Amino acid sequence: MESPSLTKTIHLLLLSISIFFFLLELTTASPPPSPVHCATDNTYNCTVTNAYGTFPDRSTCHAQGVVYPSSEQELIQFVANATAFKTKMKVATRFSHSIPKLACPGGSDGLIISTLHLNHVVNIDNDTMEITVESGITLKALIEVAAKANLAIPYVPYWYGLTIGGLLSTGAHGSSLTGKGSAVHEYVTEMRLVTPAPASMNYARVRVLKVGNPDLDAAKVSLGVLGVISQVTLQLQPMFKRSLTFVTRSDEDLAEQAVKFGHRHEFADLAWYPGHRKVLYRKDDRVPVNVSGNGNYDFIGFRATPTLAIEINRFAEDTVEVAKSADGKCADSLLTTSTLALAAYGLKNNALLFTGYPVIGYQNKMQASGGCAFGSEDNLLTACPWDPRIKGSFFHQTTVSIDLDRVKDFILDVQRLRDLKPSALCGLELYDGILMRYAKASSAYLGKQSDVLDFDITYYRSRDPMKPRLYEDFLEEIEQMALFKYNGLPHWGKNRNLAFEGVIKKYNESKAFLKVKDRHDPDGLFSSEWSDQILGLDGSVIVKKAGCALEGLCICSEDVHCAPEKGYYCRPGKVYNDAMVCTDVNSI
Numbered sequence: 001m002e003s004p005s006l007t008k009t010i011h012l013l014l015l016s017i018s019i020f021f022f023l024l025e026l027t028t029a030s031p032p033p034s035p036v037h038c039a040t041d042n043t044y045n046c047t048v049t050n051a052y053g054t055f056p057d058r059s060t061c062h063a064q065g066v067v068y069p070s071s072e073q074e075l076i077q078f079v080a081n082a083t084a085f086k087t088k089m090k091v092a093t094r095f096s097h098s099i100p101k102l103a104c105p106g107g108s109d110g111l112i113i114s115t116l117h118l119n120h121v122v123n124i125d126n127d128t129m130e131i132t133v134e135s136g137i138t139l140k141a142l143i144e145v146a147a148k149a150n151l152a153i154p155y156v157p158y159w160y161g162l163t164i165g166g167l168l169s170t171g172a173h174g175s176s177l178t179g180k181g182s183a184v185h186e187y188v189t190e191m192r193l194v195t196p197a198p199a200s201m202n203y204a205r206v207r208v209l210k211v212g213n214p215d216l217d218a219a220k221v222s223l224g225v226l227g228v229i230s231q232v233t234l235q236l237q238p239m240f241k242r243s244l245t246f247v248t249r250s251d252e253d254l255a256e257q258a259v260k261f262g263h264r265h266e267f268a269d270l271a272w273y274p275g276h277r278k279v280l281y282r283k284d285d286r287v288p289v290n291v292s293g294n295g296n297y298d299f300i301g302f303r304a305t306p307t308l309a310i311e312i313n314r315f316a317e318d319t320v321e322v323a324k325s326a327d328g329k330c331a332d333s334l335l336t337t338s339t340l341a342l343a344a345y346g347l348k349n350n351a352l353l354f355t356g357y358p359v360i361g362y363q364n365k366m367q368a369s370g371g372c373a374f375g376s377e378d379n380l381l382t383a384c385p386w387d388p389r390i391k392g393s394f395f396h397q398t399t400v401s402i403d404l405d406r407v408k409d410f411i412l413d414v415q416r417l418r419d420l421k422p423s424a425l426c427g428l429e430l431y432d433g434i435l436m437r438y439a440k441a442s443s444a445y446l447g448k449q450s451d452v453l454d455f456d457i458t459y460y461r462s463r464d465p466m467k468p469r470l471y472e473d474f475l476e477e478i479e480q481m482a483l484f485k486y487n488g489l490p491h492w493g494k495n496r497n498l499a500f501e502g503v504i505k506k507y508n509e510s511k512a513f514l515k516v517k518d519r520h521d522p523d524g525l526f527s528s529e530w531s532d533q534i535l536g537l538d539g540s541v542i543v544k545k546a547g548c549a550l551e552g553l554c555i556c557s558e559d560v561h562c563a564p565e566k567g568y569y570c571r572p573g574k575v576y577n578d579a580m581v582c583t584d585v586n587s588i
């Protein structure tokens, strides 16, 4: 028999070893698997999934076949042929990083149009500072190509394994309240969209949407239902540098500071560790290129990491979960976050070392990273932490944008809940805390409706869908509070099903969006069961069955939606009484 303290020591030792390996900088990487697998000739009888290998309902989906256009001309032919046969279609991207079921064509015998090879640079105009690219280009390649021409994309998601077509379609963003804000789609000046067309037009047509065309407000954030984005033109800026300093402070005055801070620094963001009452403030501003500094930000969580370390890390997390040890999670998160802080999160002042704040570097070296997705190895000795082929990280993500005017009250509510049992929230610190990022109101019909702060919360998900999570009542309450009490907008490319219940009513111009959809694709060939559900056209995202609330497929209304046999019953929220959450009645 091991003594509890010996077990604890072994646990921390294991965790330390895995964290140590996370800090190694490897030069090789095994990229993630393709989201599309076909049983016949790599072309027919296919399944499609996302980068995590499973959708929120734990399914994958089926399609009749896949095509890989490498030019707009080929793309038109594929869309025309499928339209002539009234075949459902959907774009899949190189890695398919969206969590919800966006990648599936309708039915089970649709056509997958992969943009894997539709990834060329079409034009860079030095005078107008515009770049035109095919939609399958990765954010990594886009940033690099622009930088070669001395140009910068001002605001982007932090993970560069996304494609421009995919990130636009879900409204993806970085963090800023400057100019038009942090959503990439705000900087689109033209899109070329291939849509179905009548027989008289040979079944497909290219729609060229320029600034001023109201259809562009639909196409900028389209969830993939308007047709295939063939090319995108973006307005760039002259290359600049950034100066970044991370500061850790108490979260005592977070509710007061959160909005102000966003107005103070162009690239501000916040990472909140509520269990430890701490906030990591990112003070990050533009500086001229002649300020010295050649720093870069290669975020540790996105690097190629030894598979063994990822698996040990997951094992450690599973262990504290099974032991129902909230304090264990707090100890682990303290170790993890303090090591990350010592390693400056992956920041370096020069090619070799972190020597201190501020870190000053070119925009293209500071804005995004994602080494684990790019490499030529195929041995799985390294991976991204969430690679479905290994026993790695597996999580839910609740990502909701809240109107700046309501952010203060939301944070106060979360703090009130946290104060009931601080350790209940340590688990999410193992996933870098609550990442809070700024974005602005958009003219895009499915874009942000007002200036917002986006709360990105990542947390443990069991491999067993029927297994409840430690203190999941706290996270479910925060989720329902953000979505319903504070009327937040869920990120289209993240979240669990319940977040999308009735979501379309939150968009003023949803009717305008649906009109454009009817005009571009009258037969709904690019629509699927999922897109019809979230657009409020047909069916519901909610799946009521035993255990459904554990996976966010429903909000519990009966105990059976939780796990009564394991002590988890459906109970009202503790701060937001309208919430209904799966509560472990033995551990309040």
Ligand SMILES: Cc1cc2nc3c(=O)[nH]c(=O)nc-3n(C[C@H](O)[C@H](O)[C@H](O)COP(=O)(O)OP(=O)(O)OC[C@H]3O[C@@H](n4cnc5c(N)ncnc54)[C@H](O)[C@@H]3O)c2cc1C
Pocket: 051, 090, 091, 092, 093, 094, 095, 096, 097, 098, 099, 102, 103, 115, 135, 136, 156, 157, 158, 159, 161, 162, 163, 164, 165, 166, 167, 168, 169, 170, 171, 172, 173, 174, 223, 224, 225, 227, 228, 229, 230, 493, 494
């Ligand atoms: C590690 C990680 C970090 C992330 N960081 C951020 C972040 O910082 N900020 C943020 O906002 N989001 C972030 N995300 C979420 C991400 O932005 C979205 O999931 C994004 O949509 C995924 O892009 P993708 O290229 O993988 O597209 P997919 O998920 O493959 O596609 C999304 C949708 O767009 C459609 N689509 C794709 N290309 C086209 C096209 N050419 N024409 C028509 N439809 C198309 C697809 O059919 C699908 O419906 C992150 C995700 C991960 C995994």
Ligand SMILES: *[C@@H]1O[C@H](CO)[C@@H](O)[C@H](O)[C@H]1NC(C)=O
Pocket: 039, 045
């Ligand atoms: C499709 O592939 C599956 C295996 O992945 C196989 O069981 C099935 O018979 C195949 N269907 C057709 C029509 O070939």
Ligand SMILES: *[C@@H]1O[C@H](CO)[C@@H](O)[C@H](O)[C@H]1NC(C)=O
Pocket: 078, 081, 082, 085, 087
């Ligand atoms: C056209 O579509 C039909 C039906 O989906 C398919 O069987 C055929 O292979 C396609 N032809 C081409 C050239 O893509």
Ligand SMILES: *[C@@H]1O[C@H](CO)[C@@H](O)[C@H](O)[C@H]1NC(C)=O
Pocket: 124, 126, 148, 149, 150
């Ligand atoms: C644009 O500028 C870059 C460097 O500033 C240069 O390499 C490239 O040739 C220029 N392109 C054109 C078309 O002038």
Ligand SMILES: *[C@@H]1O[C@H](CO)[C@@H](O)[C@H](O)[C@H]1NC(C)=O
Pocket: 288, 290, 291, 292
């Ligand atoms: C940078 O260049 C500007 C003029 O373009 C000049 O005013 C400034 O002093 C320079 N700064 C440094 C640090 O060299």
Ligand SMILES: *[C@@H]1O[C@H](CO)[C@@H](O)[C@H](O)[C@H]1NC(C)=O
Pocket: 441, 442, 448, 449, 450, 508
């Ligand atoms: C949407 O409507 C609400 C309420 O009518 C209004 O406050 C808000 O400004 C509108 N947003 C946009 C983007 O039009």
